[in-house]
Amino acid sequence: MAKAYTPGLKVTASTHHEAHRVLPIPGEVKVAEGDTVEADTVVAETFMDGDITPLNVANLLSAQPGDVPELMLKKEGDAVEKDEPIARSKGVFGMFKAECRAPASGTLETVSSTTGQIMIRGASIPVQVKAYLPGRVLEVLPAEGVIIENEVALIQGIFGIGGETSGTIMMACSAHDEELDAPAITPEMSGAVVIGGARMTAAAIEKAREVGVAAVVSGGIDDSDLREILGYDLGVAITGTEKLGITVVVTEGFGEIGMAKRTFELLQARSGRMASVNGATQIRAGVMRPEILIPLEAGKTADSEETNHTESGVLELGTxxxxxxxxxxxxxxxxxxxxxxxxxxxxxxxxxxxxxxxxxxxxxxxxxxxxxxxxx
Amino acid sequence: MSRVGLRSVLILTTLCTLCASGVVVAAMASNSAAAPPEPPTNLIAVDKPWDGGGVVELEWTASVTPDIKGYEVFVHQMVSPLVGELETNMQADAEAEDQTQEILEGEGVAPEDADQQARVEAENDVTLTTNEPEWTSMGIVLGNELAYTATGLDKATPYVFMVRTIGADSTASANSNITTQLIPVAAWFDGEKLPLFCILGVICGAVFLFVLLARNGMPMKIRTIAGLKAVDEAVGRATEMGRSILYINGIQDMDDLQTVAGVTVLGHVAKTAAEYDAKIEVPTSRSLVMTAARETVQASYFTAARPDAYNPDLIYYVTDEQFGFVAYVSGMMTREKPAACFYMGAFFAESLILAETGNSVGAIQIAGTAQPSQLPFFVAACDYTLIGEEFFAASAYLSGQPDQLGSLKGQDVGKILVGILIIIGVTLATIASATASAPGLAGLHESMTSAVDFLVNTILGS
Amino acid sequence: MSSASPDIPASVKVILATDCGSTTTKAIMIEQVDGVFRQTWRGEAPTTVEEPFANVTVGVLNALTEIQEVSGRRLLDDDGQIIRPATADAGCDIYISTSSAGGGLQMMVAGVVREMTAASAKRAALGAGAIVMDTIASNDKRRPHEQIQRIRELRPDMVLISGGTDGGDTKKVTEIAELIAPAKPRPRFGKSYELPIIFAGNVKAQSEMKRVFGDGGFDLKITDNLRPSLEQENLGPARDMIHDVFLEHVMAHAPGYDKLMSITDAPIMPTPGAVGDILQTIAKGRGINAVGVDIGGATTDVFSVFDGTFNRTVSANLGMSYSISNVCAEATLPTILRWVHIDMDERELRNRVKNKMIRPTTIPQTLEALVFEQAVAREALRLAYKQHKEFATTLKGVQQQRTVGDTFSQQSGGETIVDSMKLDLLVASGGVLSHAPRMHQTAMLLIDAFEPEGITELAKDSIFMMPHLGVLASVHETAAMEVFERDCLVFLGTCVAPKGLGKPGKTCFSWSLDGGARGSGELQFGDIELVELGPDETAEIEIKPARGFDVGAGNGKVVKQTIRGGTVGVILDARGRALALPEERSACQAAMSRVIDQIGLYPEPAAEAVAQTSGSTR
The missing domain is CATH 2.30.30 (SH3 type barrels.)
Structure with missing residues (x-):
């Protein structure tokens, strides 16, 4: 009965990680099983249905909705160009005909004789899924995506903002309890995953963004700083879609709190290596924590000593x-x-x-x- | 108010003239008894400064004869030929207007018909009055007073004045010197109207102030007007039931304020209808109203970003005939059963016919009018009714524009001021009349009466 | 629902019920003791819908194991199956469950006019226990392409479409269907899942619906119009249909639910739906108006029954853990601090709030933390109740009957039916309310957030048993009612609060209990007083409000009523309604301190208490 109901976050020096890279809708997988992929390799691609533009032709032509199908110049399924005439009224004795032009380019999808409304479907929107985790394609899920595997060092943060990115690990702080402020960010850090120590300031993140840092990882952040970066008071911890141009991962929590020593040392030891970072957090049903994945050097496999997974959540003396x-x-x-x-x-x-x-x-x-x- | 005022002035003038001539006759009769006293000298007439015209101040040096009764002041008005006819016309106009009002309030007849009738009757009623171009006595002042203020004069005609001394035995002296011709013109500002000017200043200032405050973002709270709040509901009902909305803008032309207010509300209703994509039908009984309504509705559809849904054919002219229009609209209601009916504008005898028909077809009905005689019918038969002032405030209420809201608030200050004055006046007058017969309170009665006089004559003006 | 309730109540002795919440699964055991049903044991375990288990039954069995351990009664056999039927010392007769795990039932609703059929559709969905993700209507101020965009973003479990009165509009409702069909909302569960569409609108539009949703990807269900005319609302058939679809489609696709469904003796109900059912039963049975509130980590549900009309709202982002940060963002920190009598550092508080958000299961250890958490709870409840009032209204679009007497008092449709003066019973449940260290705190939380007027009974759901009893009522009503009366509700006491405002120091009302035998007195405006009246005790109270105050009978009118005591007693609240705290911070702190002293909200912690209010080692 000695259970802690909050299993902590994973911080492992080496583990086997499988990344599911799946399209939101069925599409085409671009890689084959066994291929080696880099973080930015496109592994699957599809085209999402284009935007829909509705148009009430009956009103525009002052016609009865029931007459709309016969007034249409284009049939369902035809391609239409923007401003191309698509329907014409009969007019009076063949004169004074009113015309209706397409408001957008695309395909004429439906013509309704009940409402007089037509739908024009715009060009498809390409959707690409990148590998994110460099590694080997373990399995191809036909028409859906792939599973990529690799041996990685995995560090889960408690909270993050911003989406998937990758870069080289660079240390900005020399100790796990050192505050990360703007002067610590240098122009050489462009494109890197910057590791701080304790609380990171808004100024530091702002500077990192200017320099072009891919991601910043540190122990803590002040709520007021977070608000400054986001521009609003975060209400619900569902993040990952922010368009900040930088990914921020907090490993411990809010306030002046230092990164766990072990986490810091783990990252420090891998300085200069490539890392994949995702800030997406969802603290709700289907909990999702931000993560930092550092693939092991080629040929190295997961150390078996680290895999002694004790039953999760058990509290014992000395834990x-x-x-x-x-x-x-x-x-x-x-x-x-x-x-x-x-x-x-x-x-x-x-x-x-x-x-x-x-x-x-x-x-x-x-x-x-x-x-x-x-x-x- | 102004009409009543004008009439009382006329009556007063007539009375004064009659009294004065009586006095002249009396004075002449007692003239032969003894040697007449010396007349006063150095008579000077000055037009009173800062007045509304028609007042002349006279001053003279005392008569050398001691022990006199007083001085009698005479005036002579130089001839102004058109005066007689003008006055008759004015009187007839006033009479006609009064009668129109009576006919309108009493019977449900359209205004122009009432106007015509009243005018004919009024012209028969009014009789001509003329002025005698002779010395006319204006009154007698006591012997120790050497000045007189002549009032009630015409501000456009020249006058001359003359004073006679009245001896102790009531004999009149010879005429004094006659003053130079003087026109008692109106100054650009009438000093007596200063309190009124102050009140006006307060009201205008309040409007101005509140407009400024509103522009600077001070929230202006307007009481919720149920009838306007219900517009969404009525339009929604029409949408859900797949039926149309009927909007009647009254049966008057665009020169009637109520029609204008109705068109403002139409803009709001049409915008809501456009948002809900509901059909709005506007039959009008005046061609000009149709044009105005079309433009308003079109603008509303544009604002709602649905210009494609605007159909001008649904806003059309029916007939000018009061009951022809009503017959058409009632017939249409029974056939098409609109889900929402709006009656916004000036209505007469047709109000109840329309509202009852609408009720019987199960429509949500919202009415708005400033016709006091039609309001009870609308209240009883409609779901919501905008009453008088609410109807006119609708445009400020709906637009929410700071300028309009501010002026509405400013007008409220004016209303509060009027309310306060009424309460004060009524209280003072009550006290004055209650203390009139009480023996010990004569002083109080006196001061109360003078306070009422001040209020009525000076603050409110004549 | 057409589920056959077992007609064997006589032999039923032991009942097990579970409620799978989003974080914990709570199990209770009900046993027949001396001829009456009593709730005897309970247990709880973390819910296991998510990875690594992804099977809800694991959590259920863990919770049952806990009961097994504490009760000593063997419930599970060696294979982990529930032993049924009950024997003398093992197993149970009936096992039932509710569920809100995995985010509960998520729906999208659509109607023609937002305030009319769309509102009715939303009421039906909420009443059935769903979370309404969005409401699409032809007048929701969004352009059609924006509506389509929104529909595409959502991943509902099902869609409810209504619109047009019977014989009324078909055009608009078809237009909406034509927006939904091509947008193809993706369901949460897999690609093979056919999205259920329930149509409860104009009968004349049914054929159009079949045409629009006919070709693939949808499972169209048609039921009676929920607004046959604007004057009438008929939510029953639509609610039943939602329950059916919930079981048939949603539950069948959730992790482990197929197994859970196979072991329950009654259909699994969405938790809020079950709570609504039991509240309606009580209100009907006692002939009262009741409001229930359940404040959770992520959401706050408010249920109300006024004059027989049931309403439920879910405030999706008002909660005490996952959503605590959102409560602070919506209410703003200064507003929350109104309820705090001590000085607190704002920056520190902000960080604490966020830390609670990212680590939702922690509990306040110090008194200071508790005071702040309860202040946040007050605001969360207040906001949720406000939303509820705005939603629980009379029908809109109804023709009014008038007389000339209505000239200056024209009531409009769509007014809220929630009347704090007519409220008789206020029931609280949810962690922060039912786990408050002192019942006084729960009572004051309710009073400050809901501002009940007149005479109102306060109660709390002891261990959040209402969902279990809601389902049980459909199987074994006697058992449900017996347990409800004896074990479920804990009566806190009665609140007496006159409506009206006055000047501090002026008399507000005078009172006497049992003609003065149990006390009497007079309260000044701004005062609050607690009078002891134990549980199971009743007394007759006579209240004489001063002019300008109303306790239910009208301005200044005397009220005599029998009231019920409770673990807290009778709270005489003369702070006025609507409750207005001083604007100025120190005056507000003083006012709060007075309340805290009078009621004894936060007495000095006991000697053996663990951490002191201050004294952090940092």
């Missing part, structure tokens, strides 16, 4: 954990005691608690709901 709620927010320690019976908290409510031996040597008591496992 490394992090407190995830004030007043001890962000502190790291190990489980020192697991009292069975619930205790009364400062807030007055009763809850099951545990004692945490902090790195500083102090021991504090916190509700079990307020800790998360540091997964290894």
């Amino acid at each position: 490394p954990i992090r407190v995830i709620r004030d007043p001890y927010f962000g502190l790291i320690g190990t489980v020192a005691a697991l009292p069975e019976s619930p205790q009364v908290l400062g807030s007055g409510s009763k809850s099951r608690v545990l004692d945490v031996a902090l790195e500083s040597g102090d021991t504090v008591t916190v509700p079990r709901a307020n800790v998360e496992l540091i997964e290894t």
Whole structure:
């Protein structure tokens, strides 16, 4: 019964990762099984139905909707050009004919005799899916996409903004608890994945954006800074579609909080390597966390020592954990005691608690709901 | 108000003339008894400055004869030939207007018919009055007073004045010197109207101030007008039921304010109809209204970004005939069963016919008119009714433009001011009449009466 | 629904019910004890709809295992199957479940006029327990191509189309169908899923619907018009159809639900639908007006029954964990801080709010954190109730009957039917309300957020059992009613609050309980007072409001009524309605402090309490 209900985020030096790269609608897969792909290789492509432009021909021609089909100059399925006449009224004794021109180019999809409305479908919109993760095509899902596999170092962040990108890892901070501010960002970092330490400032992100940095990863961010970058107060944690030109990943949380030492060291050790970063976060049903994938050097396989996945969420004495709620927010320690019976908290409510031996040597008591496992 | 005022002025003038001639006769009769006193000298007449015209101030040096009763002031109006005819016409006009109003209020007859009738009757009623170009006594002042203010004069004709001394035995002296000709013209500002000017200033200032405030983003709250709020509902009903909307803009022409207000509301209704893509039909009883309605509706369809849905054939002219129009509209209602009917404008006897027909076909009906006699019918038979002022405020309400909202708010200040004046006046007058017969409160009565007088004569003007 | 309820209530002794929420699956056991049904044991486990399990039954079985452990009764056999029927010490007779996991039932609705048929369609969908993602109407101020764009973005589980009264409009409703068909909204579940379209509109338009949705990709269902005429709303058939489609299509495609459906004895209901059912049953049974609220992590549901009319709204982005940041964005921090009597650092709070959003399962450890969280809850509830009031209205587009007397008081259609004065019972559920350390806090949260007027009973759902009972009512009504009365509701007490505003220090009302035997007094405007009246106790209260105040009988009129006590007691609230707190921060803090002292909201934490209010090691 000693379970922590929040399994922490994955931070592994080496793991086998499979990326599902799937089109939203059926299309054509561009690569074959066994191919080696780079991050920006297009693996699948399709054409999405074009935009629809409705037009009420009956009103335009002052005709009855029922007469519209016979007034049409184009049939369903015909291609139409913008401003091309597509329907003409009969007029009075063959004179004073009114004409109706196409408002957009495309294909005449439907003509309704009930409403007098026609639909013109615009040209198809190409949709491409890139490989994102460099690696080998494990499986081709016909007409849908591919599964790409590789051995990677995987770091999940807690929160991010911006979509998929990739670049070379460059360190901007030398310690895991060093604040990332604007001076740390240099022009050489263009196109790179920049790793900071603790809180990153809005100025730093703004500078990174100017320089052309692909992604910034750091421990924490202030809400006011986030608001400044986004231009609005983020209400719901569903992100990934922002058009900021930069991807931002927060590994620990909001406020002045340093990146977990282990995460920092893991990234530091891989400085100069290529990484794929996705800031998309969805904290809702179907939880999605931002991720940083660093493919291992060719020929290296996943170390078996790291794959000892303990049953997720089990709290035992000595388990490394992090407190995830004030007043001890962000502190790291190990489980020192697991009292069975619930205790009364400062807030007055009763809850099951545990004692945490902090790195500083102090021991504090916190509700079990307020800790998360540091997964290894 | 102004009509009543004019009439009372005329009556007063007539009375004054009659009294004055009586006094002259009396004075002449008692003249032969003793030696007449000396007349006053140095008579000077000055047109009163800062007045509305028609007032002359006279001053003279006292008569050398001691112990006199007083001085009698005489005036002579120089001839102005057209005066008689003009006055008759004015009187007839006023009479005719009064009667038109009576006919309109009493019977459900269209205004121009009523006008015609009234005019004929009025001309028969009014009789001619003429002025005698002789010395006319204006009144007698006491012997110790050496000045007189002549009022009630015509501001366009020249006058001369003369004063006689009235001796202790009521004998009149010879004429004093006659003043030079003087026209008691109106100054560009009448000092007596200063309180009125202040009130006007407050009202205009309020309008101006509120317009400015509104432009600067001060929120202006207008009470919700249920009838206008319900426009969406009525149009929605028509859309859901797949039926049309009927809009009647009254049966008057564009020169009637109510028709103009109706066209404003039509713009709003048509815009809503365009948004819902509902059919709106506007039969009119005046050709000019049809044109105005077409332009308004077209503009609304453009605003709603649906110019393709605008069909001018649905806005058409039927007939000028009051009941011909009503017959057509009622017939159409029973045949096509519109889901929403709007009656916005000037209506007469047809109001109830239209509203009842609309009710019987199950339409949501919204009416708006400033005809007091038709309001009860609309209220009873329609779902919502815009009453008088609400109807005129509709354009400000609907547009939400700061200028219009501000002026509406400013006018409210004026109304509040009027309300306050009425309450004060009524209270003062009540106290004055209540204390009239109370023995110990004579002083209070006096001051109250003078306060009422001040209010009526000075602040409100004549 | 045509589900056959088992006609064997006599032999039913043990009932198991689960509710699969988006984060936790809650299970309760109901047993017959001394001839009456009582809720005896409960258990909960995280919901397992998502990876890595992607099978809802795992969570259900975990929750049942917990009950098994605490009750000592064996419920599952070695294969992990529920043992049925019950024996003396093992198994159960009936197993039922509700579900809102995986985001619940997500629908898109469409109608001709937004305030009329589209509103009715939305009511039908919400009443059935769905989340309405968007409402498409011909007057929703969007151009057709924008509507199409929106339809394409959404991934609804089903679409409900209404429009036109019977014999009325066909053109507009067909036009809307013609927008939906080519836009082909992609369902959430797989490509093989045929998107169900329910048409509940003009009978004359049915053939057109068949034409439009005839060719492939859609599963068109036709049911009775939900607005046969504008004067009439007929939501029943459409609601039933939504339930049927929910089971047939949506549940069948959700991870693990096929298995869950096979083991339940009654059709799985969407959680909010079940809550609505039980609330309607109570309101009807007692002849009262009731409002229920369920504040969750992501959404807040408000249910109301006024004069027999049921309404439900879902405020999609008002919640206490996933959506807490959105509550702060919508209500703004200064507004939230109105309810906080202590000084707090704004920057720190902002970060805390976001941290709660990204780690939604944490609980407040310090008193300060609790005070702030409850302040946020007040605003979330207030906003949700406001949305509910705007939605729960009389029908629009109805012809009015008038007399000349209505000249200056023309009531319009579409007015809200929610009347805080007529409200008799306010039921709270959801974590922040039912898990508040003190019941007083729950009661004050309700009073501050809902501002009940007159005399209103306050209650809370003890362990969020209402969904379970809602389904149970369809199978075994007696059991449901018995458990509801005995175990489900915890009565907090009664709130007495006159409507009206006055000057602080002026008399607001005087009161006496049982003719003064149990106390009496007088309250000044701005005061609040708590009078003890225990659970299961009743007393007759007499209230004499001052001029300008109304407790239900009219301005200044005396009210005498029997009221019910509770764990909190009788709260006499003379702060006036509408509740207005001082604008100025320090005055507002003082006003809040007074309330906190009077009611005893946050007494000093007990000696053994864990962390102190301050004293962070940082």
